[in-house]
Amino acid sequence: MFSRRRTHHALELLLVVMLFAISFAARAASPDVTLAGLDGKPHHLNEYIGKGKWVIFNIWAPGCPPCAAEMPELQFFHDANRDKTAIVVGAAIDFPSFEYANKAKVKAFVENNLIGFPILLTDGGITEKIGVGVLGGTPITLIFNREGKLVTYRAGPVTQKMLENYIRSAEANKKAS
Numbered sequence: 001m002f003s004r005r006r007t008h009h010a011l012e013l014l015l016v017v018m019l020f021a022i023s024f025a026a027r028a029a030s031p032d033v034t035l036a037g038l039d040g041k042p043h044h045l046n047e048y049i050g051k052g053k054w055v056i057f058n059i060w061a062p063g064c065p066p067c068a069a070e071m072p073e074l075q076f077f078h079d080a081n082r083d084k085t086a087i088v089v090g091a092a093i094d095f096p097s098f099e100y101a102n103k104a105k106v107k108a109f110v111e112n113n114l115i116g117f118p119i120l121l122t123d124g125g126i127t128e129k130i131g132v133g134v135l136g137g138t139p140i141t142l143i144f145n146r147e148g149k150l151v152t153y154r155a156g157p158v159t160q161k162m163l164e165n166y167i168r169s170a171e172a173n174k175k176a177s
Helices: 004-019 065-081 103-112 126-130 160-176
Strands: 034-037 042-044 054-060 086-092 119-121 140-144 150-155
Touching: 054 065, 054 126, 065 086, 065 160, 103 119, 140 160
Parallel strands: 054 086, 086 119
Antiparallel strands: 034 042, 034 119, 054 140, 140 150
16 A cells, blocks of 8 residues: 555656657767857867766746746756756747847846756747757757757746656666666
């Protein structure tokens, strides 16, 4: 007989698996895409992806309410994991047009919300450049494993707990196989 705690834990894991149901077993290594940073310099995604840590690549927009709501969770996740297993990299676009991000709006949002992970500027075409098709909305979170392979993505907000549970589960499955 399962205790309530074990049942609750099992339901949490099932939820994580369901939320990240779209998996990609055989994706190429990190995409060769270059985006401008808030510092004005070009940044290659492979500066971050495939360097031995999980990369949470979050496409968001300053004018998107769900994006704004998830930012503290992404920052908490980044702060808790950046020295160990994972980092967050944000890619800002304009909302609702999905045009190229307005640097001034992005910079103001980042400063007002104390965002400390790297933020790059792009447009809605970023998902096609990475190979996941047409962007249908924001936020969208792509997860790259330690080797730089895109292993899953999720449309809609994520939480620190969801991300940590996904990574923990994926690493446990890798060890078991």
